[in-house]
Structures are given as structure tokens and as C-alpha cells.
Amino acid sequence: MKVNFAIVLAxxxxxxxxxxxxxxxxxxxxxKPIIIYTLEKFEASREIDSIIVVSHGSYVEYMQEMIxxxxxxxxxxVIIGGSDRQESLKRGxxxxxxxxxxxxxxxxxxxxxxxxxxxxxxxENIRVAKEYGCAVTVHPVTETVVITExxxxxxxxxxxxxxxxxxxxxxxxxxxxxxxxxxxxxPKESKxxxxxxxxxxxxxxxxxxxxxxxxxxxxxxxxxxYYYLKAIxxxxxxxxxFGL
Numbered sequence: 001m002k003v004n005f006a007i008v009l010a011x012x013x014x015x016x017x018x019x020x021x022x023x024x025x026x027x028x029x030x031x032k033p034i035i036i037y038t039l040e041k042f043e044a045s046r047e048i049d050s051i052i053v054v055s056h057g058s059y060v061e062y063m064q065e066m067i068x069x070x071x072x073x074x075x076x077x078v079i080i081g082g083s084d085r086q087e088s089l090k091r092g093x094x095x096x097x098x099x100x101x102x103x104x105x106x107x108x109x110x111x112x113x114x115x116x117x118x119x120x121x122x123x124e125n126i127r128v129a130k131e132y133g134c135a136v137t138v139h140p141v142t143e144t145v146v147i148t149e150x151x152x153x154x155x156x157x158x159x160x161x162x163x164x165x166x167x168x169x170x171x172x173x174x175x176x177x178x179x180x181x182x183x184x185x186x187p188k189e190s191k192x193x194x195x196x197x198x199x200x201x202x203x204x205x206x207x208x209x210x211x212x213x214x215x216x217x218x219x220x221x222x223x224x225x226y227y228y229l230k231a232i233x234x235x236x237x238x239x240x241x242f243g244l
Contacts, residue, residue, distance in 0.1 A: 011081025103176030
């Protein structure tokens with residue numbers, strides 16, 4: 001029986017949040033930590049069988065306590081993350097193997113501070129990854145994009161917004177394929193930093209298939225993001241209360 005794992009990355013310390021206290025994934029909105037909003041989405045997904053949380057080492061016990069308090073039964077383990085995102089991700093993949101993950105099992109990699117992910121995007125990621133081996137969530141840009149290495153631009157530097165996307169999350173793979181991609185990547189030099197799994201997979205020769213999302217699946221990075229999320233959650237609560 002094939003298994004669908006969610007690997008939720010929550011090992012950051014949130015330096016850009018400027019709050020000087022808890023990492024951003026633990027900040028509360030309407031009484032609930034941001035990471036719990038995120039985990040509840042995967043808990044609610046009929047497609048997700050097991051959730052692996054990658055946590056900062058100083059907060060593993062705190063994370064485990066919260067998972068117990070909110071009765072997140074699909075969380076199979078909380079592991080300590082690495083020195084950067086890529087190392088944390090590799091530890092998550094290793095944990096999936098230790099959980100019995102096989103070559104064709106699916107790993108859905110998501111940011112702990114993207115709590116607005118919707119179930120349809122998760123399910124479409126899994127469907128596409130099962131068929132092609134890889135699915136990467138992207139968001140259509142709303143303005144024309146200019147790509148240039150200088151402070152000047154020529155005609156070909158302007159890209160049609162209908163052909164341009166920003167990468168978000170989740171990024172989803174067959175476990176064997178993404179594991180092989182990281183093994184191939186090794187210490188190779190790259191023209192651009194390999195910041196996430198999709199870039200590693202592409203450099204290793206994998207075909208990246210896009211899942212286009214709609215809505216506000218943004219990452220909580222700055223204080224402004226926090227208050228934007230707060231407004232969205234308050235709006236959703238008002239709609240529920242007033243039956244809108």
C-alpha cells in the first residue's frame with residue numbers, strides 16, 4: 001500500500017520577524033499558533049497518511065506538547081532540523097525512509113508558516129506527483145516581470161505575466177526520485193543557490209510539473225505578513241459567524 005507523507009518544515013528562528021521572542025511558527029493568532037493552523041490542514045486531508053514535523057532543536061518538546069494538545073493524530077514524529085533549509089529537508093526525507101517509505105511513496109514538502117494552503121492544492125500535488133514523479137506549486141504573478149542582471153533592461157528582459165510564476169509550496173515528489181536527486185546534487189557548484197527541493201530536482205535532470213494555485217498561500221516572513229494573516233482569519237471567522 002502506497003503512503004503519502006507530509007514533511008512540514010518548522011525549524012526556522014524567524015530573524016526577519018523582528019519579534020525577539022518565539023520563532024514565527026509559534027506566534028499565536030486568535031489563540032492558536034501558526035504552525036497548528038498549518039498542521040491542521042494536513043491532518044484534515046484525506047490523502048495524507050503521516051506527518052513528519054522538522055523542528056528547531058530547542059523547541060522539539062514544545063512542538064510535541066502542542067501537537068498533543070491539539071490532538072494531531074497523523075503526526076508520526078517530530079525531528080530536529082539541520083543548519084539550513086536543505087539540511088532540514090534531507091533529514092525529513094530520511095525520517096520518511098525510517099517510517100517505511102518506499103521508492104514510489106509520496107512526500108509533500110511544505111512550510112510550517114504557510115497556513116493558508118487549501119486541501120485542493122494538496123490533493124492536486126499528490127495526483128500530479130503520482131503520475132509524473134514531481135509536482136511544484138506555483139502562483140501566477142499579477143504584474144509584468146523584468147529579469148536583468150543590471151539596472152537596465154532591454155525588450156527581451158520583459159516577461160509576460162501570463163507565462164511567469166512564483167514558486168510557493170507544497171513541493172511534492174516520489175520519495176525515490178527526490179532522494180536520488182539529492183544524492184546526485186552532492187557538492188556541485190551551481191550558477192544559482194539551490195534553495196529548495198524543486199531546484200535540486202531540476203538540476204538532477206528531473207522534469208518539474210507545475211500545479212497552479214489560487215488564493216493567498218503566502219509565507220509568514222515579516223510583521224506585515226503576520227497582520228495580513230490576522231485580517232484574513234478574522235474575515236473568515238466573521239463569514240462563518242454571520243453565515244456569509
